[in-house]
Amino acid sequence: xxxxxxxxxxxxxxxxxxxxxxxxxxxxxxxxxxxxxxxxxxxxxxxxxxxxxxxxxxxxxxxxxxxxxxxxxxxxxxxxxxxxxxxxxxxxxxxxxxxxxxxxxxxxxxxxxxxxxxxxxxxxxxxxxxxxxxxxxxxxxxxxxxxxxxxxxxxxxxxxxxxxxxxxxxxxxxxxxxxxxxxxxxxxxxxxxxxxxxxxxxxxxxxxxxxxxxxxxxxxxxxxxxxxxxxxxxxxxxxxxxxxxxxxxxxxxxxxxxxxxxxxxxxxxxxxxxxxx
Amino acid sequence: xxxxxxxxxxxxxxxxxxxxxxxxxxxxxxxxxxxxxxxxxxxxxxxxxxxxxxxxxxxxxxxxxxxxxxxxxxxxxxxxxxxxxxxxxxxxxxxxxxxxxxxxxxxxxxxxxxxxxxxxxxxxxxxxxxxxxxxxxxxxxxxxxxxxxxxxxxxxxxxxxxxxxxxxxxxxxxxxxxxxxxxxxxxxxxxxxxxxxxxxxxxxxxxxxxxxxxxxxxxxxxxxxxxxxxxxxxxxxxxxxxxxxxxxxxxxxxxxxxxxxxxxxxxxxxxxxxxxxxxxxxxxxxxxxxxxxxxxxxxxxxxxxx
Numbered sequence: 001x002x003x004x005x006x007x008x009x010x011x012x013x014x015x016x017x018x019x020x021x022x023x024x025x026x027x028x029x030x031x032x033x034x035x036x037x038x039x040x041x042x043x044x045x046x047x048x049x050x051x052x053x054x055x056x057x058x059x060x061x062x063x064x065x066x067x068x069x070x071x072x073x074x075x076x077x078x079x080x081x082x083x084x085x086x087x088x089x090x091x092x093x094x095x096x097x098x099x100x101x102x103x104x105x106x107x108x109x110x111x112x113x114x115x116x117x118x119x120x121x122x123x124x125x126x127x128x129x130x131x132x133x134x135x136x137x138x139x140x141x142x143x144x145x146x147x148x149x150x151x152x153x154x155x156x157x158x159x160x161x162x163x164x165x166x167x168x169x170x171x172x173x174x175x176x177x178x179x180x181x182x183x184x185x186x187x188x189x190x191x192x193x194x195x196x197x198x199x200x201x202x203x204x205x206x207x208x209x210x211x212x213x214x215x216x217x218x219x220x221x222x223x224x225x226x227x228x229x230x231x232x233x234x235x236x237x238x239x240x241x242x243x244x245x246x247x248x249x250x251x252x253x254x255x256x257x258x259x260x261x262x263x264x265x266x267x268x269x270x271x272x273x274x275x276x277x
Numbered sequence: 278x279x280x281x282x283x284x285x286x287x288x289x290x291x292x293x294x295x296x297x298x299x300x301x302x303x304x305x306x307x308x309x310x311x312x313x314x315x316x317x318x319x320x321x322x323x324x325x326x327x328x329x330x331x332x333x334x335x336x337x338x339x340x341x342x343x344x345x346x347x348x349x350x351x352x353x354x355x356x357x358x359x360x361x362x363x364x365x366x367x368x369x370x371x372x373x374x375x376x377x378x379x380x381x382x383x384x385x386x387x388x389x390x391x392x393x394x395x396x397x398x399x400x401x402x403x404x405x406x407x408x409x410x411x412x413x414x415x416x417x418x419x420x421x422x423x424x425x426x427x428x429x430x431x432x433x434x435x436x437x438x439x440x441x442x443x444x445x446x447x448x449x450x451x452x453x454x455x456x457x458x459x460x461x462x463x464x465x466x467x468x469x470x471x472x473x474x475x476x477x478x479x480x481x482x483x484x485x486x487x488x489x490x491x492x493x494x495x496x497x498x499x500x501x502x503x504x505x506x507x508x509x510x511x512x513x514x515x516x517x518x519x520x521x522x523x524x525x526x527x528x529x530x531x532x533x534x535x536x537x538x539x540x541x542x543x544x545x546x547x548x549x550x551x552x553x554x555x556x557x558x559x560x561x562x563x564x565x566x567x568x569x570x571x572x573x574x575x576x577x578x579x580x581x582x583x
Contacts, residue, residue: 016396099302116572124548227409
């Protein structure tokens, strides 16, 4: 009995480690081939660590392919989206949890529809509208749709946190003569930091990796975000793998760095977006 | 606290008055409503409207009624049913392969195993990597000449198993499914793991005291407890498969010879290669209907089981 349970433990660990390997190997391979020359990648040294660490792959990825520009574009779009999403969601949540009116619950459910609506629903009408307003190939062409699609999740998370804030705080602020805006900005918002972090992280990751909108609404090379840029870059340098690998690593680096420091918070933000959807 | 009741009531009344002012309600809600209705709700209606027309996006629209829908389902040239079939096949793999794997991992990690955090974090990592990066990476893995898959097969003497994985009709669909399923195992695992962790320890201990084995605890305590989360996971797996786009776009863009076409790639081709905005909208509407339909159906099946 003891032996068999020991055996099953060992088997479980073998399975877990094997699955860990399956998850890590492609990423490991990406890191190594980003530092190799073609001769190593294509035959001499396919899976080993690089023999000659070819950092020049990174300089050529950064130099030739607009990579810094793509980075900046992604950062601008993500930052603006996070700010707008949070501002709009916090205000809406305040109205949905604090202010007193009849159809609060119904409207909350209405916003939650956003969790299920696929982005496909918007593509044609939003594309047509953006092109009529001459807004294709601007940052706004991405910031506005991204904010709209992040809103439902943001309101869901903010509602949970805002309900936890005791109403006595509002009352005493009100007696002290605070206006509604005063209560909102000085009492409620500062207490919403955990929600802000959760929504911010989740929204950042969504924007950083989004492909479909970014691909359609932006055609000008100088305004591309990272996913589209990396895609275009790989199309241009099909035979020279090293710099492509470097570009892939550069695009992944910020998210992985964030993940190393904030893994728990990131995992929480993904759970918050799903549970009770 | 310390405030006499009448004063308390008075405070309450002032606050209720402040919080019931219509102007505040409108100002606080307006930005969200405009954004939400403008980008999500109105476009559903607009897509439905466009789907009734023949339209190239610029010129005059010609009203067709439901002709686009008829054509979508009957035309072999468009091949919507084939594309839908592909995404449903992906859904089947997702529900019967990806989810059981995710559930197995979640159950294993959920019982306080050494290194739990490390395993969990590594398994979830692929979810965070951009699908373009993952797609490019797998393009290299599948590369017929230098990709590690064929290199590996050659090195162990299975030369005749090597394939042009993404360029052959027979293997392309499978080759596209593998990374798609691989990337999101961690996501489902995380949801299910959160569920497993939320099972009250007393329930587990009580069952253990009664002499239940690990397997029995999972079967009779944990699984029924996390059923709502399993339901969400199934819904995400199915609707996610119906909507799948990114990886397929990067890996094959629906080719070779439409072997890996899914509704989303078809839609993008209709819109931006053929300028058929009416037909593109028709596919969008079908996707919305299918996503909501399947979500309701799956919920109903889970309710039936109770």
